[in-house]
Amino acid sequence: MPVTIRDVARASGVHISTVSRTFSAPHLVNPETRVRVLACAEDLGYRPNRAARALITGRTHNIGLIIADIANPFFPPLIKAAESQARHRDYHVFVADTNEDAAAEEELVHALAKQVDGVLLCSPRMSNSLIEQLSREVPLVVVNRQLAGLPCVLMDVGQGARCAIEHLAGLGHREIALLAGPRGSWTSRELRRAAGVAARAAGADLTVLGPNPPTEAGGLAQAEQVRRAGVTAVLAYNDLMAIGLLEGLDALGVRVPQEISVVGVDDISLSRLTRPKLTTVATPTAAAGRTAVDMLLQQDTDFPRSGRGGGAAVAVGVRRTTAQVMLQTELVIRDSTAPGPYAGRERPGAAAAGPGPHRRADPGDPIVAAGDVVAS
Amino acid sequence: MPVTIRDVARASGVHISTVSRTFSAPHLVNPETRVRVLACAEDLGYRPNRAARALITGRTHNIGLIIADIANPFFPPLIKAAESQARHRDYHVFVADTNEDAAAEEELVHALAKQVDGVLLCSPRMSNSLIEQLSREVPLVVVNRQLAGLPCVLMDVGQGARCAIEHLAGLGHREIALLAGPRGSWTSRELRRAAGVAARAAGADLTVLGPNPPTEAGGLAQAEQVRRAGVTAVLAYNDLMAIGLLEGLDALGVRVPQEISVVGVDDISLSRLTRPKLTTVATPTAAAGRTAVDMLLQQDTDFPRSGRGGGAAVAVGVRRTTAQVMLQTELVIRDSTAPGPYAGRERPGAAAAGPGPHRRADPGDPIVAAGDVVAS
DNA sequence: TACTTCAGTGCAAAGGTTTGCATAAAGATC
């Protein structure tokens, strides 16, 4: 029933190898033959069997996308962009969810390794050494984690944290809390590091609360602690936690931003819809997805896997490309930040008078994908 | 370099067919042999090549998941549940996004047809006839669309709409608007139908506004129309639109629920975090994902594809299983609905005094997956 | 003892495609 290359060959009166070449090496076949074959193929509704192709070429034209938590609104735009980019390059994407679990990550990479040409590891929770080990099993691109010798796509949350802290300090805040993310998160470590430095530089105190699950519940649960910590501003690991915190503070009767300012990270679409609208560090999620796919596929064409020929030509111990891309972030100032107790009280809308380095007048603007900095 | 079945056979001193059987038909091999083979396989890190397996069995152990818009928070829980369920059955999931575009849907099904064992079509936008046609190309399970002769997973939004309208009518609302969803959406048609019937029964007028894109922007854009329509309550196609509407009404200075009550559909996690918290019809999204996968895989074992043997034994024109599952929905009453102008003013929290058939005291409860009704 | 049954294993074909090599025909070079 399924139409194979053989049917097309018969219909167009050529050998199957000619049909094969019509698709995979068109320049090798006579233009007249080519159009005839293509017509027959179209006619019969022929689609090459990718399993058969994979079997002989060693490339499946599939990639794996391993995500910490699909339900976290940070990821869908990334998935969407990655899938779209892959499709344009004639690749398909397996999506798998690890529920923020390191062990599940490892198992998934193993399960996928043999049937994909590469894996995108998004916000992994497992250890660096394990990731390195896995990268010997299958080409890997890591998103939101920096690893020497491995291709990575990073978002410059350090820079974002600095902007956020400077923004808050500029508004007069001297006691700031950081709601840390989950254990094992590179982003959380980076945020903490950069926020610490920036706070010191601005003469502010930074209290770290956490680790926390990167969810609304995580933020909500810390509301009480935040109030007790006596801070006037909070930088949360992500928007979800920030939103949970808004909720929790509201329940405690603490007004935002009048009593406490809150800054998130990610700029998920939701953050425009909270009351007050959330000031946040926008991360170029979709760009990260696209870039990661490109890097993976690039790596794959540079160092082809064991095809029929040539495999042995590649020296043992060959170095993979290790380019690391850092995507810029941007502070988006909305309504959840306002002058602290040491400055005069003003209406939230006028908070933009502070010396924060980045500013956006219209919070409704789409995020423009930031310029890319290539390192290593 | 990659370790094949042959390596395992050599290492354990048996024929490759014995190794194969160790994995795919363990009861056919001597227990002693089995443990030896398994040990060797484990030792060498052998993982069967799924492409080779697919080539001969005709089953890829992959399924396709076609989604109208991954970034719509309605879908991630469904994707997550489907992926998890599939994984437990040793299947992997291709995820693809159509951007709410009917043509993209068709193209994707075509592209996937040959390399998956079945496709889940979630909230399709294409025509019924096209879906039927595609179902002859590849086993299909449709979510959120009813098609005679095709397996479907439906959520009883009609029932949900009825509850919502009764709830609103019970609060005294007589002029109600329905914000319709996108053209081509079965859910939107169903909602409209059921809401119309319920409104008539309750002696209320129903004004339909739309179609609209199923996004915040879609709801936001209708705020002005809603105000001008002179209604006191609105049922929106989904929570996203409802949230956009909340936003839009706020911008217009219209208070919710004091002046206008708003009800959404879906109960996305976000709807607990708006101010006011959204009253909404909860749909069992995760259960739908699980059920759809089960139905697809069930269908697949009932009517195996052209394997090596047996294929010819299946009569032409064989009827596929066409079970349709209807999952129950539930009205979750929160703070965005309150008594209408014909009733006395009460504080929103007391709104639960109305005669709505479903009620939930604690809006923080997780949605319990509703019981399933099987039809056809 | 002679026969059947059965568990366990090996053999080899098959699945659809790609690709190095061989062949053939046509064109270029001297």
Added chain:
DNA sequence: GATCTTTATGCAAACCTTTGCACTGAAGTA
């Protein structure tokens, strides 16, 4: 006009696994 290229195509092996059939030897049956 003989030789060398070039271009287009055919041939057949290879990729890795599954599976119907055949074979062996041991246990069960009469």
